[in-house]
Amino acid sequence: MADAVEAEPVEVDDAEAALVEHYPRLVRIAYVTLPAALGRHRRVLLAHRLAQRALPRTRRPVTGAAEGEDPAYALVRGEVLRGALAYGKRQAGWRRWGRNALVAAPLPPQVIGLRLFPRTGDLDDLDLDRALSELDAPARAAYALRAVEGLDEERTAALLAAAGVAGPRKAVHDASTAARTVDFRTLADSEFDPCVVHARPTDLMRRRQHARAGAAIAAAATVAAALLGVPGDGGGSGFGAAGPLGPQQAALNRMLNPASVVRADAGAWTRTSRLDFASWPARGDRTDDRGLLQRALDVWARPGSAVRVSATPGTAQTPPVTAPQLLFAGDVDGAGVVLLYDGLRLVRYAEPADGGGAPVLDFARVDGASAANASAVVVARSTDGNARYLTAPWIDRTQLRNLLKPDAAPRPLKRSSDGVTDPVPVPAGDGSCGTADSSWTAMQFTPSANAPDQQPFLLTDLAELIPAHLTHAAGPGARQGEADDAQALGDWAHAACRLAADRGQGVRTVGNWQFADQRLPDDAGTANWLCTRADSWSGADHVSVQFVPPGTAPGTPATIAAHGRSTAACGPMAPGVLSGVLWKSPTGHWYLVAAGSPEVGSITAGGLGGASDGHTLVVPARPTSHPELSGRLPDGSTLAALT
Template sequence: MRTVDREHYAGLLRLAYLVLDDGDAPLMRARRAAVRATRVRDGGYPAMRARLVATLLTEPPAGRHRWHRLFFEPVPTPKGSVRAALRELSPHERLAYLLRRDGLTAPEAAAEMGVHLRADFRDVDRATDAVDDRTGLDEAAQQAEIEAFEPDLVRLRAPLAVPRAWRAAVAAVLWVVVLAVAGFVLIPPDEESGGPTAVDPRAWQRTGMPTINEWPAQGELRDDAGLLRRAADAWRADRRDPPHGGVIVLYAGRVDGASLVVLHDSPGLRETPSVAQYFERRLSRGVESVRRLGSGSGQLIMLGLTWRYLVPPWLRDVRAAVPSGRSPDWVPVAVKDGVTDPLHWRWFAPRCQNYVVFRMTFRPATGGWPRTVTQLASNDPRSAAPRVWFRDPPERDERFGWAALHAVACQGAATLSESGDLRLARLWSGELPEGGGRATLLTVDASSPWGAPGRSILISDDGRALSERGGTNSDFTSSAGTVAAAVWWRSRRRWHLVAAAGPDVVRLKTVGELGNHAMGRGRGTSLLVVRGPRAGGPHPETARLPVVQVVAYETDGDRTVVDPS
C-alpha cells in the first residue's frame, strides 16, 4: 500500500468503524471494507470513499465472531461523545452524518448513498441534527473529535490467573490468532476461495420484518465447502445471468437424489437480488435457473421441477390451494429443514397461469401479533412468486379475498410470470345497470416496476372477470383514499363506462367523446356510470370504443387522469 493510500486508509477505516460500531467484530469488518476501498486506483479518495459506501450498504450481515473478545477490549466510549451519539442511530443514519462531516454537502451525501438506497438531503440533515442535539457540540468540535478517534486502539484484556506453565501456551495461541486476523484482513476468504458467504442463523430473529438478507443457510450440505465453492464458481461463470455483488447461500442439501445449492446475490438496495439454483446429478452439473426477485422480502422458491418449495424459517403453518376452485380447499404442507414435501397437484396445460396459492403464518421473533402471509407460487422456478397484500383497511372478507386471488391467477387480472408483489383492493361493490348483476371493481397494483400505474377489472362475487383490464391512477404505495379506476363494461345491449374512486376523491368527471359527465361522492366512494355506444354488430368485442378519460378531483385540490383502456 502506497503512502497516500495509508493516509486514505486511516480515514476510511475510521468512517467504516463508526458505521459498524455496535456490530460483531466491527474492527475486523471495518478493516476489510477499508482494504477493499483502497484497491480503487483511479479517482483518489472520493472514488475510494464511494467504494467504501457501496461495501457498507450492500455487504450482507456478518456472522458472530465472539472469539476475538477473549483477547481484545473495544475502545471505551465516553458519554456525550459523537461516537456515543452515533450508536443511538441506525447504520444508514450514521453513514449519512459521517459523509456530511467528511466534507460533503447534504445533497452530495444523499447522492453518494442514493446509488444504493433511497435517500435525500432531508435524511442527511435529520441525522446531523440528531447528533448535534445529543452532543451539544458545534461542527468544529465534532469534527475534531472524529479526527482524533483511532479505532485501531484496542486494549489487551488482563491475563487470566493461570499457572506459569500455561502462560506460554496462551501467548502462542494469541500470536496465532493475531496472524490469522491479519491474514483474514489482507486476503478476505470469500474473494480468494470462491465460496459463498452465509448469514448469521439468528439474524432474522432480531428484526420485525426479515427479508432475504436475513435468510440463513439451510440443508444438510450447508457445511460442504467444496460443493458451495463449485456452485458459486458456476454461477459467476454464467455469461447470461451472472451474480452482482456478493454471493450468499440459502440452501444446500439432497433433493430427489441430486445435490442442490440455492444462492442469491447482493446487487445493492436499489436493485432486487437474483436467485440461482445449482444442481449436481450423476451425469450433469451446473446452474439450471436464475430468477430476479420482484422484491427483497422473503418468499417461497420452487426447487427445480421437483414441486418442492424452499421456505424461510420465519414462515410457519404452510398451507396450499389451487386458485381454480370456487372456495379455498387448504391442504397442509409439511416442511423439513426449510423444504416442503412435494405438492400432489400436477398439470401441464395452462390453467390459472400454473400458479398455486400458499398461505402461511409469520410470527415476529421480536414480539407482536402473528400475521397471515399469502403468496402465489409457480411450477416454474424461473417465474415470479409474488406476495399478495390488501390495501388498508385490511380486507377481512374471506370470500372477497379468494375471489380476488381467483381473478388475479385465473381471470387475467394480472400477469404473474414477471410480476412483483401485488396489492389488491375492493374499490367499489354494487349492482351493474341493465340487469348486469352484482360486481366488484378490483384494483391490482404491482411493486415492480417501481411506480408503474395499476390496473383494474370488474369481477363477480366468485372471481369471474366481467370486463377487460382498465386503468387506475394508483401504484403499489399510493394512498388507498385517492385511488381512482375506470373500465369498459358491456351489457347485452351497450357499453358502459364504470368509474369509481376512494373516499379522498370528491368528484369524477369524464372528458372526451362521451361528453362531460360528473358524479360526486356518496357513501364514502365516488361512483360514475356513463352509457356508451350500442354493442351491436357481428363482433361487438372489437367495436371501436369512444376516446374518453376520467378526471379525479381530490379533497386537497389535486387532479389525476385515468384512462379506462
C-alpha cells in the same frame, strides 16, 4: 427474390460505408444468433465486436449478393453471420479455449465497470427470447435474417449455406416453425436491440478495495501465464463450468473460499429487528460439502459458456463484493443445489447429481425484502410442472390454496426437517380459467408465534426464484393488508388468472383493491371494481382496472377495463383511480358504467353528455361509443381515467 449473382470486388471504403449505414441491423443479427448461454452483457459486447470485425482489411471479392443488393453490405453481413455462427458450434480443447479467450479479450468495444443489456421487453419479447434459446445457432440466424432482413426462405437458406451452415434448409424450417408461435415482427422490439442498452455498475466496492493491489495482481497473472502456458477452463469446477481466470477473478477467487462463507445460527431470526434473508440459517445435507460450495462460488464468479444463466429483470449478474451467506446446500430432486445471499441478491446454483448436463445459475434481486417476501425461495423445479421451496425459519405452518375456489379450505403442505416443501403445482403459464378443474395455486404461510406478525399471508409462483406476495385492500386509501378474509379471497378468485401476464417480470408484490361497488341499471344488481397493482423488485409497476359484473361466478376472470404503467394509481402515494366500461344489461340496453376511487367527487363523460356527483356514473350509450372520462377531486384538480 432474385438469385445470387457474382459482383465486383468490394473496396474497403465501400465496406466501411455499408457497415456504418447498416450497423444496428448487423449488430442485431449477431446478437440474436449468439447463444443465450453467453449472458446478455457478453452477447451485447460480442455482437458489436463481430460487427466491427466484419470490416475487411483489403479489397475483397463477394459472392452471394442478390441482384440489386449492395455487394458491400452483403460482404459485411456474411462476415457477421460466420462469426456469430461459430459461437453456436460445440468445440473442445484449444479451439474452445480460443473462443472463450476471444470473448474475454480486451479488444474493442471495451466496457470497464459496467454491465450492458437491452431493455427488458413485454411478455411477447420474453416468449420469443425463450423460443430462440431453444433453437440452435443456424436456426437463430435464419430467424434473424427473415425478421431483420425480410428475406424469404430460399434466400435465407442460400445465405446460410454461403456462411458454412451444413443444413441450411433445416435451419430455415426450424425458424419458420418457431415463427408460428412468436411473430417475426417481435424481433424489432428493444429487447433484441443491442444498440439500445441499459448500463449498470458491476463491482464498485471491490474495485475500490483492490485498486492498489491491481498492478501487483496483473503482474502476477502475467508471470503465471508465462510459466503455465495456456490456461484450462475448469477453474476448479468438477463440471468445467467456470470461465477462464482473469486478474480480477484471481483476486476474487481468494475471497470466495468456502471457509469464508457466512453462516447464521438457527436462532438468529429470533434476535433480529427485521426478518429477512440475513437471518436464515444454513440448511441442507451438504452444507459441509466443500467441493459443491467451491463449484457454486466459482461459477457465480465467472460462469462459463456451458452454464445456463437466468436473472430476474433488473438484477445484476456480477460476482459478489463480499463473502456471501449460505442459506442451503443439499440434494433436491436429483440435483445438488446451493442458495447464496449477498445482501442484495439471491443466487441459486444447481448441478445434476449424476454429473451429466449443464449447471444452472439463477439470480434474483431481493434488496429490501421484508418478512413475507423473504419467506420462501424456489430450490427446484421439475419437468412435471411442480416446484419445491425452502421456507423461512419463522414459518410455522404451510398450506395450499386454489385461488379460483375461495370457499375451499386450504390443504396442508408438508415440509422436510430442513424446511423444503413437498412438490407444489406451478400455476399454468397461459392462465386458462373457466373450467371445472381450473386452478391457480397459492401458498398460505402462517408465521410462528414468536414472529412480530402472526397473520397468515399468500405467496404465488410467477416463474421467479422468489414467489410474489399477494395482498388486498378495501375502502379508501388502497392500504394493503393480507389476503386472508372472505372478501379478499373472493376478489382474488376473479383476478388470479390475470397473474399469468406477470410471469417472469420480476414482480415482488401484487395487490388487489376493491375501490368501488356500483348499483347497475335495469335491476341488474351490484358490480365491483378492482384495481390490481403489480410492483417489481426493479421499481417498475403496472396496474389494471377490472370490472366484475353481478352474478359472476367465483373463478371467472373479471373484465379488464384499463391498463397503466409507471403510474401512482392504486398505490400509497396517490391511490386515486378512475375507469369505465361499456356494459350491456340483461334487458339488452347499453350503458357506460364508470367508477372512481372514494376520493373522486364527480365524474364527467365527454361525448355522451353525462355527469354525476359522486364516484360512480351510469349513462346510456351505444356499443360503439368512445366517451372521454374525467373525475374531479376535492382540491379541484382533475383525475384522468385509465384506459
